[in-house]
Amino acid sequence: MREPLLQIDNVRFAYAGQGATKPTVDGVTLIVRPGETLGLVGESGCGKSTLARIAVGLLRADQGSVRVSGADVAAPGSAARLARARRVQMVFQDPHGSLNPRLRIRSLLAEPLRLHKLTPPDREQTAVEELLRQVGLSPATSEKFPHELSGGQRQRVAIARALAVRPQLLVCDEPVSALDVSIQAQILNLLRDLQQELGLSYFFISHDLRVVRYIADRIAVMHQGRIVETGETDAVWQAPEHPYTQKLLASLPPEL
Numbered sequence: 204m205r206e207p208l209l210q211i212d213n214v215r216f217a218y219a220g221q222g223a224t225k226p227t228v229d230g231v232t233l234i235v236r237p238g239e240t241l242g243l244v245g246e247s248g249c250g251k252s253t254l255a256r257i258a259v260g261l262l263r264a265d266q267g268s269v270r271v272s273g274a275d276v277a278a279p280g281s282a283a284r285l286a287r288a289r290r291v292q293m294v295f296q297d298p299h300g301s302l303n304p305r306l307r308i309r310s311l312l313a314e315p316l317r318l319h320k321l322t323p324p325d326r327e328q329t330a331v332e333e334l335l336r337q338v339g340l341s342p343a344t345s346e347k348f349p350h351e352l353s354g355g356q357r358q359r360v361a362i363a364r365a366l367a368v369r370p371q372l373l374v375c376d377e378p379v380s381a382l383d384v385s386i387q388a389q390i391l392n393l394l395r396d397l398q399q400e401l402g403l404s405y406f407f408i409s410h411d412l413r414v415v416r417y418i419a420d421r422i423a424v425m426h427q428g429r430i431v432e433t434g435e436t437d438a439v440w441q442a443p444e445h446p447y448t449q450k451l452l453a454s455l456p457p458e459l
């Protein structure tokens with residue numbers, strides 16, 4: 204079997220000042236294989252976003268290790284940081300917070316291309332338009348500011364920006380939770396299409412089991428900082444083994 208793309212090994216993390224209470228992430232081991240989507244579910248506050256930040260190197264684990272394509276995400280130094288950014292990017296719940304409101308979309312998308320020296324200046328406009336095309340936006344979008352776009356369009360821009368460095372792995376932390384249900388489906392379909400087109404892997408986080416069921420090949424269930432169950436999506440959905448997973452499923456509102 205091919206080497207995992209993301210390998211989280213026995214990671215423990217406590218926020219400063221948490222004292223003797225249980226750590227927020229308490230001995231988590233997970234892998235994401237090349238080309239797959241691993242969904243992470245669990246109720247609010249169980250540690251999903253904390254784990255996501257550790258997975259991309261924004262937070263440092265107290266114990267354990269995180270490797271992307273075999274390289275330690277916590278490796279120090281700016282060269283290692285740049286190399287890490289080329290492998291793994293993050294998409295957040297709120298594109299309002301993750302996109303600089305003072306920059307036009309053109310500049311927001313050109314920024315990572317320049318930082319990583321990926322495109323000669325005379326090709327920049329073409330590269331920006333290609334990124335917009337990939338996420339289903341028109342070239343005219345490049346002249347707009349983030350606040351001139353709808354929530355769904357803004358999330359498409361955030362995805363385009365994450366894709367600019369051509370990473371292999373996207374860590375998506377509740378990427379559709381702030382959107383209307385109809386727009387949620389569009390963004391989930393876009394992520395699926397991009398996976399087909401680019402061979403991407405996703406570590407996809409949501410408190411919504413239905414969203415994860417739609418997008419994920421495998422599911423991991425998190426409860427109070429620990430992974431209590433992992434399995435193929437259909438298996439977990441149809442025959443959850445852990446009592447907490449059973450409770451999560453039983454508490455779903457009925458299908459509309």
Ligand SMILES: Nc1ncnc2c1ncn2[C@@H]1O[C@H](COP(=O)(O)OP(=O)(O)OP(=O)(O)O)[C@@H](O)[C@H]1O
Pocket residue numbers: 218219227245246247248249250251252253254410
């Ligand atoms: N910067 C921080 N400093 C201290 N404690 C924090 C910090 N961020 C999160 N926490 C705490 O860590 C725990 C886990 O938070 P986290 O954001 O990882 O949960 P989550 O599963 O992503 O929740 P949600 O579904 O609401 O997004 C919570 O108890 C939270 O209050």
Ligand SMILES: [Mg+2]
Pocket residue numbers: 251252253376377
């Ligand atoms: Mg969260």
